[in-house]
Amino acid sequence: MTDSPALRPEDEVAELCRDLIRIDTSNFGDGSGPGERAAAEYVMEKLTEVGFDPEYIESAPGRANVVLRIAGEDPSRPALVLHGHTDVVPAAADDWSVDPFAAEVKDGMIWGRGAVDMKDMDAMILAVVRDMGRTGWRPPRDLIVAFFADEEAGGKLGARYLVDNRPDLFEGASEAISEVGGFSVEIDGRRAYLLQTAEKGMAWLKLVADGTAGHGSQVNPDNAVTRLAGAVHRIGEHSWPMHLTKTVQQLLDGVAELTGTSYSAEDPESIGRLVDALGPAKKFVGATLRTGANPSQLDAGYKANVIPGRATATVDVRYPPGQEDATMATLAELAGEGVSIEDIHRDIALEVPFSGNLVDSMVAAIDAEDPGSVVLPYMLSGGTDNKSLSRLGVTGYGFAPLRLPPELDFAGMFHGVDERVPVEALHFGVRVLERLLRTS
Known part of the structure; x- marks a missing residue:
């Protein structure tokens, strides 16, 4: 594939998401699944294609992680970690109305296992980082981009493995962004975005x-x-x-x-x-x-x-x-x-401040794309790979921005049947993410 200089993150985020969903990375928690190697190789291809040199790390055969460090404009500032996981929970195909690994587009949405947890955010990360590679723009500070294995089984072969065995990959990092936050809800006719703190x-x-x-x-x-x-x-x-x-x-x-x-x-x-x-x-x-x-x-x-x-x-x-x-x-x-x-x-449990420059930048990025909305903090009932990164003193937030139809049962999509994400929500999210990475 030859990238056009005019290609923007919005133009490819949906296809990136569909490609990732089509790669079955089901994690059964007992080592019996396909692993993340195929997805990691896809990520490596998409990053090297635009001039980056990411590192591929297996914690066990087929259990693959990808990490890339992009130099920022001010190397004296603490680095920001932007991370996702490529594994998904299993899907019983007989319970679904579509093939859970076909990434079918229907009713303006991409359907499939991982559509919201979390290959949508993986695709947004890839789309924005690929734009950096094509056009040469750099974030204000070093950006550490990571695609982890094994999150759905606690991260022992993913984030926890790298934190314990390769802490050098995250040297100088102070903050992190990942799932599950930044999505919209409607409260008394007003749109609000829930930032996970x-x-x-x-x-x-x-x-x-x-x-x-x-x-x-x-x-x-x-x-x-x-x-x-x-x-x-x-x-x-x-x-x-x-x-x-x-x-x-x-x-x-x-x-x-x-x-x-x-x-x-x-x-x-x-x-x-x-x-x-x-x-x-x-x-x-x-x-x-x-x-x-x-x-x-x-x-x-x-x-x-x-x-x-x-x-x-x-x-x-x-x-x-x-x-x-x-x-x-x-x-x-x-x-x-x-x-x-x-x-x-x-x-461990985590609780971090709903304040500071990074939070201000997230709020400003949302406001620029959806003026008049509000951003509120919330606690996730589940867990994320930010738990592992916290062992290195990294403060983690959940911010995978999506503007959603108010009637969509977004919470029910996680580990649920007929998981799906609106294409327009991906377009919105990648615009917000790019704004954030250009300013934070």
């Missing part, structure tokens, strides 16, 4: 109940399955207390101002009304008001008439910043005697 901590845990194995026909008061079932029920049904962090309070304050209503931290109903005003985004925001613990897997036994000596379950726990110790203590109490708790994967 916090994310819950995560603990993927295994519950282990031991008992006495025996014949299913006999009385067995030491049944591991019964013991485990009680623990799973208590944890799954537990009512966690509300805990409003600074980020959540700032968001609620902003929504209250836009709607002309008030709320009290002691009145859950008033808070619920503000969360409801966020429309489809309430799925994200509602889950950030308190700790959540969802049992997700059960495993016990091998035959109907054999009582097993061990039963296990997994629980996905997400807790607000500052609540890890209290959460783990409560879980131990709920699990009860005879049930131990083991870590599968655990990572």
Whole structure:
């Protein structure tokens, strides 16, 4: 392909997104998937095509990462990390109305696994960086562009691997931008963009109940399955207390101002009304008001008439910043005697300021493309690779800008069926991202 000098990021972002979606990078979390090599090779091709020399790094066979450092106009300033991940969660094709890896364009949207999580942002990053290569413009400070593997399984073979084994790649970096923020919602007829300044901590845990194995026909008061079932029920049904962090309070304050209503931290109903005003985004925001613990897997036994000596379950726990110790203590109490708790994967919660030059630049970039809109901070109920980068002292934000139709259930697209992103939202996002990178 020969690039035209007149080609702009807007002109190719949709096709870049479709190309990436067509590359199946399903991450099953057990090493059985295709890996990210094909996607990483595509990224390498697109970057080298415009004159860059990115580095390709495998943490394990087929588990591929790509990192590129672009010199900025002022090398004395701390560098900015712009990162995405190329893996996606699996998709059960029978549940979809389209082929999840065909990247079909329908109703003005690109459909496919990864359309919002997060090959849309990957495409926006590629489009803007390729424009730098074609035209020669440079960001104000060094820009470290990274495409990570394995985010959907906690980043052990992606961001965490590079932070632990190649910290030199991020030397001098102070801030980072990635998913999941910058998308629009409609609040009382006014468009607002949610900038992610916090994310819950995560603990993927295994519950282990031991008992006495025996014949299913006999009385067995030491049944591991019964013991485990009680623990799973208590944890799954537990009512966690509300805990409003600074980020959540700032968001609620902003929504209250836009709607002309008030709320009290002691009145859950008033808070619920503000969360409801966020429309489809309430799925994200509602889950950030308190700790959540969802049992997700059960495993016990091998035959109907054999009582097993061990039963296990997994629980996905997400807790607000500052609540890890209290959460783990409560879980131990709920699990009860005879049930131990083991870590599968655990990572920290994050909360960073909704202030500073980078935040000001993000707000200004949104305002330039959508005058009259507002930008509010919010906490993500999930996690991102910013957790790993924080180990190097890098302050991370979620900012993948998209102007969305108010009726689109954007939160439901993440890991959902018929995931899709509007083409026009990509065009908007790449304009905002370019403005941001030219000014921050």
